[in-house]
Amino acid sequence: MNEHRHTPVLLKETLDILAPRSGGRYIDATLGGGGHAEAILQASSPDGQLLGLDADPRAIERVRQRLAPFGPRAILVHSNFRHLEAVAQAHGFQQVDGILFDLGVSSYHFDEAEQGFSFRREGPLDMRLDPTQGPSAAEVVNTLDEDVLADILYRYGEERRARRIARAMVAHRPITTTTQLADIVVQAIGRKPGARRHPATRTFQALRIYVNDELGALEAALPQALRLLKPGGILVVITFHSLEDRIVKHFLRQESRDCICPPHSPVCTCGHRAQVQLIHRKGLTPSPDERARNPRSRSARLRAARKR
Numbered sequence: 001m002n003e004h005r006h007t008p009v010l011l012k013e014t015l016d017i018l019a020p021r022s023g024g025r026y027i028d029a030t031l032g033g034g035g036h037a038e039a040i041l042q043a044s045s046p047d048g049q050l051l052g053l054d055a056d057p058r059a060i061e062r063v064r065q066r067l068a069p070f071g072p073r074a075i076l077v078h079s080n081f082r083h084l085e086a087v088a089q090a091h092g093f094q095q096v097d098g099i100l101f102d103l104g105v106s107s108y109h110f111d112e113a114e115q116g117f118s119f120r121r122e123g124p125l126d127m128r129l130d131p132t133q134g135p136s137a138a139e140v141v142n143t144l145d146e147d148v149l150a151d152i153l154y155r156y157g158e159e160r161r162a163r164r165i166a167r168a169m170v171a172h173r174p175i176t177t178t179t180q181l182a183d184i185v186v187q188a189i190g191r192k193p194g195a196r197r198h199p200a201t202r203t204f205q206a207l208r209i210y211v212n213d214e215l216g217a218l219e220a221a222l223p224q225a226l227r228l229l230k231p232g233g234i235l236v237v238i239t240f241h242s243l244e245d246r247i248v249k250h251f252l253r254q255e256s257r258d259c260i261c262p263p264h265s266p267v268c269t270c271g272h273r274a275q276v277q278l279i280h281r282k283g284l285t286p287s288p289d290e291r292a293r294n295p296r297s298r299s300a301r302l303r304a305a306r307k308r
Contacts, residue, residue, distance in 0.1 A: 008035030009297040010238055013284050014100060017304045018234050020044040024097040027088060027228065028052045029081040029221065034063035036100055041070045049073050051093045055080040055129040055212070056115075080130065082217040085224035095230035103218065104240040105129070105208065117208060119182035119200040125175060127204075127211045137207045138176055146170045156215070156243065157206030161189045165203055178204075205241065215243060222251045226275055229307040235276070236304045245283075245301050252278060252305050276305035 008014075014036060020026060020043035028037045031054040041050050052067075052074065054060050060078045067074040079087050081101065088094060105117055116126040116137060127137040141149065146166045153162035168188035175181050185200040209215060225235055235252075239245040254260055255275045259268045286297040 007294045007296075008033070008039070009102065009294065009300045010284065010286055010290070010302045011036065011039055013302055014236055014238070015039055015043055017236055017279060017302075018098040018100065020048055020098065022047055024048045025093060025095075026050045027084070027093060027096055027099045027225075028102075029084055029099060029225070030054060030102045031059055031063045031076065032102055032105075033059075034066040036102055037063065037074065038066060040098075040100070041067065041073060047073070049093075050075070051088060051091055051096075052076045053079050053081050053084065053087060055133075057130065078130075080133075080217055082213075082220045084221045085228060088228050094228060096228055096233060097230065098234040098236070099225045099229060101218075101221070101225075101237045103214070103238060103244050116178050117204070119178055119185075119198060119204050122177055122179045125178055125181055127208045129212050134211060134213075137211050138174075140207060140211060141169050141175050141181065142173050152210045153203055153206045155206070156209040157202035157204075158242070159202040159206060164188050209243070215247060218244060218247055219251075222248070226255065226307060231307055233307045234279075234304060235307070236302060238300055238302050240299050240301075245303070248303050249283075252276060252303055256305065274308060276307055279304040279306060 018026070018040065020040045022044055024044045026040050026044065026048065028040065028050060031037055031052040037050055037052050041048065050073065052063065054063070057078050060076050064076055067076070075091055077087050077091070088096070115128070116123045125136065125138040125141070128134060149166035149169055150162040153159040153165055159165065165185055165188050168184050169175060172184050175184065181203070182198070182200040185203050189199050191199050229235060237248045239248055256278050258272065258274050259270060260272045261268050261270045280303065284302040286300055291298045
């Protein structure tokens with residue numbers, strides 16, 4: 001697939017907030033298809049620099065071709081963003097002007113079957129962003145007991161029928177392909193005629209998040225990002241479901257307050273001081289025009305803050 005088919009979400013809003021400039025130094029913690037990275041490098045010409053990370057080694061190679069025209073201005077590293085601070089320090093990217101997280105997985109993961117992210121395409125049930133790290137989705141669904149599977153589906157997919165789906169998974173083992181799992185989910189909970197959402201959507205989301213420990217990585221990375229920003233530097237985070245957004249919203253609101261003591265405390269004892277100023281208190285969502293052009297953007301929300 002041509003790398004330029006990837007459509008970056010909330011691109012104009014991201015650039016308006018980051019305001020990339022010549023001489024600026026930026027980190028894209030989730031390269032994906034490279035659309036945001038390319039735009040940041042273009043806007044920061046002629047000598048802005050960008051450090052890009054991605055947990056998927058295939059993404060690094062794909063984006064390396066896309067960003068080749070920028071030469072040494074673009075530094076790409078295969079790494080999960082849970083290691084953001086160590087990677088940034090290793091490449092001299094401390095006190096940076098802006099950091100972007102575009103969470104979830106890119107369009108490529110849904111459009112290509114090899115890594116098993118899509119229930120619409122036949123492929124191995126893998127779902128690992130980095131195929132060298134941790135158990136695959138197939139190992140998860142074929143080895144964990146019903147109670148644990150139900151908890152994963154409920155916690156990470158907010159799937160109300162988690163117990164029924166988990167029971168069906170156990171009954172149909174071994175499960176080895178994406179379409180096999182999707183069919184099992186449909187058989188377990190049915191499919192309403194005309195429904196926009198496929199019945200397996202939440203199941204696949206939950207397994208992907210669990211396999212890649214996406215929420216744990218996000219919780220680990222956000223404090224690192226603040227430490228790497230210089231005063232006045234901008235943090236932008238684009239989320240695609242409520243679990244991610246809840247973590248980001250809570251973190252930014254907490255770091256925008258001087259005191260985080262319990263509400264009924266008579267005096268402040270926490271010693272906490274605000275590190276950021278919120279840029280958009282409720283976040284930004286795609287315009288109707290963007291949602292029409294790119295349906296995958298419809299659940300996106302952008303939150304941003306400026307370091308004090």
